[in-house]
Amino acid sequence: MEEQSLSLQQFFEYLQIEKNCSQYTIDNYSKDIREFSLFTSEQGIEGLQAVQYSDARLYLTVLYGRGLSKRSVARKTSCLRSFYKFMMREGMAKENPFALVSLPKKDQMLPRFMYEEEMNKLFSSLDKDTPLGLRDSALLELLYATGIRVSECCSIKMEDIDFSLGTVLIHGKGKKDRYVPFGSFAKDAIQCYIKEGRDALYDSAKNGHSHLFVNFRGDALTPRGVSYILNGLIKKAASEGTLHPHMLRHSFATHLLNNGADLRTVQELLGHSKISSTQIYTHVTKDQLKKVYNATHPRA
Structure with a gap:
């Protein structure tokens, strides 16, 4: 758990310093990753580094089962893909389980405006x-x-x-x-x-x-x-x-x-x-x- 917390902290520092992300974005990424971490614990997966492609697919099924919109699922998937890409770059993970997971096509909502x-x-x-x-x-x-x-x-x-x-x-x-x-x-x-x-x-x-x-x-x-x-x-x-x-x-x-x-x-x-x-x-x-x-x- 200590190693996992360290990797999360390093990722958030990367988002803030290298990617210049806002605190709002970082907070959302933190929430998404911690939700996924809870899912891995429930599935008996030993740490985020042990997650496989099949686990990533199952997680998407769980998200849809909770009634989340395509936009929300796409955002969470993108977040986790970025997280594992960072983990691979830093040598903390051997593969990105979300690399081959296709992002759900978002429903295009036309913006509401006033005449x-x-x-x-x-x-x-x-x-x-x-x-x-x-x-x-x-x-x-x-x-x-x-x-x-x-x-x-x-x-x-x-x-x-x-x-x-x-x-x-x-x-x-x-x-x-x-x-x-x-x-x-x-x-x-x-x-x-x-x-x-x-x-x-x-x-x-x-x-x-x-x-x-x-x-x-x-x-x-x-x-x-x-x-x-x-x-x-x-x-x-x-x-x-x-x-x-x-x-x-x-x-x-x-x-x-x-x-x-x-x-x-x-x-x-x-x-x-x-x-x-x-x-x-x-x-x-x-x-x-x-x-x-x-x-x-x-x-x-």
Whole structure:
């Protein structure tokens, strides 16, 4: 067990130092490997090094039997494959039992987005007469203007914004920084929030910080807090359903492509390392084109 714990610790250090993985990724890998370790104990397998191909196949059967989705099984399989690849590199294992295990084909889920008319309705419903209202306006404008992730939005600090250039420095996944432009609507909303809203809220903060977006206590806004705010805005706009922060990211990408932006530009703005991650939005735009064609062409 001591040798196994050492190999796990070395793998996590490898992920953090060499692969530059986030703590979120490392925590998920840790959970997946420990679950598999428990499975090997239940099967009477003497340590992770003794696992064979047949054991790996059986584990996939167990995962499907628990009702896990193809996406979850694929993620766990990929994690264990990477772990054993590292073990082989370090001489801790002779073979990778997951090397020949085929990854289940993921169900392709088209991203949910809002139409431009829905976004305009949402912006029109904003109440800008209070500090919190000004913050909500700036938050919504920036998320839609940049397509940044909610975690990236919450980490923005005052010094990250350059109003003269109309850009914001984003600290992305994998510790990759990028500059993202924003337009005049977001600029006006953020400046108004900083001048008339943020200071009023920040006065209540217990600890000093320079985060752009704050909650009613003056502390830095959290991703969970952003979700709560956005759902409140949807209710005020008398719209159905919920507004997940990622829907604004999806809307940003979809609207850019619908209006003629090229895929490479959208990829860079979103901070995707692979263009395949961005290509999902081409399916969305094609679906939209098909709907418009069927609704408007006289012989559709």
